[in-house]
Amino acid sequence: MTAADATTVELFQQDWKLYRKMVDNNFLFHREAYAALHEVLINDAARPFRFLDIACGDASASVGALRGTDIAHYHGIDFSGAALELAGKALTELNCTVKFEQRDFLEALAGVVEQVDVAWIGLSLHHLQGMEKLAFMRTIRNVLAPGGLFLIYENTSPDGEDRENWLRRWDLQKPFWTAYSEDEWNAMAAHVHAADFPETDATWHTLGREAGFASVREVFAAPTDLFRLYGFSK
Numbered sequence: 001m002t003a004a005d006a007t008t009v010e011l012f013q014q015d016w017k018l019y020r021k022m023v024d025n026n027f028l029f030h031r032e033a034y035a036a037l038h039e040v041l042i043n044d045a046a047r048p049f050r051f052l053d054i055a056c057g058d059a060s061a062s063v064g065a066l067r068g069t070d071i072a073h074y075h076g077i078d079f080s081g082a083a084l085e086l087a088g089k090a091l092t093e094l095n096c097t098v099k100f101e102q103r104d105f106l107e108a109l110a111g112v113v114e115q116v117d118v119a120w121i122g123l124s125l126h127h128l129q130g131m132e133k134l135a136f137m138r139t140i141r142n143v144l145a146p147g148g149l150f151l152i153y154e155n156t157s158p159d160g161e162d163r164e165n166w167l168r169r170w171d172l173q174k175p176f177w178t179a180y181s182e183d184e185w186n187a188m189a190a191h192v193h194a195a196d197f198p199e200t201d202a203t204w205h206t207l208g209r210e211a212g213f214a215s216v217r218e219v220f221a222a223p224t225d226l227f228r229l230y231g232f233s234k
């Protein structure tokens, strides 16, 4: 089983710099989202905690969120070798044990997975569609220790908005992405139009409850309201 369509594989395995430019320019509000993650880790996570970073990419934003927390173990999963090479360097500054898996995250999580206290997925769960998201969230719940937390920063629609209108709003970002050339914008837009499946706020809450989580809460919404951060407690 795999969660990746062709545009996802191409974009993240062959052209990591294009994604990096998006992060460096804060086009998707990584700074604010990962600052919010840091606050949750400080205030609500077990002490010490084991952290699972699903689709970790180069882990640079995660390391920023984990700095100064009581992390004991970091486990990153991503299928991009280029990204994992950078992640390995970024993780050296944290005082914890580290494990990486270069694999499709659905395959990795279908196997034997060590229990963790916090599971995090940043901007990658939206590649799955409806029922696949639910099955995935049930799998994550089983990987969490009692009292564990699942946190996501993902494509979200206000209630009542469909995918077509979410994509229309996504396209409205173009004038603000001044660091991107026309070709770079087109490559990213093609990927998002092919592979991104947002959920409404109400659906995220329903998915959380149906996956068996005791509570769901919204932690942060991007100023564009294209992305929101949710916390699901076991």
Ligand SMILES: C[S@@+](CC[C@H](N)C(=O)[O-])C[C@H]1O[C@@H](n2cnc3c(N)ncnc32)[C@H](O)[C@@H]1O
Pocket (backbone or CB within 6 Å): 002, 003, 004, 008, 012, 013, 019, 023, 054, 055, 056, 057, 058, 061, 077, 078, 079, 080, 083, 103, 104, 105, 106, 121, 122, 123, 124, 127
């Ligand atoms: C949008 S980036 C997100 C990176 C990071 N989590 C962040 O918040 O910036 C998506 C990452 O997910 C990885 N990815 C996408 N689908 C994947 C899959 N099915 N299995 C493993 N990694 C995947 C890509 O290689 C890429 O590093």
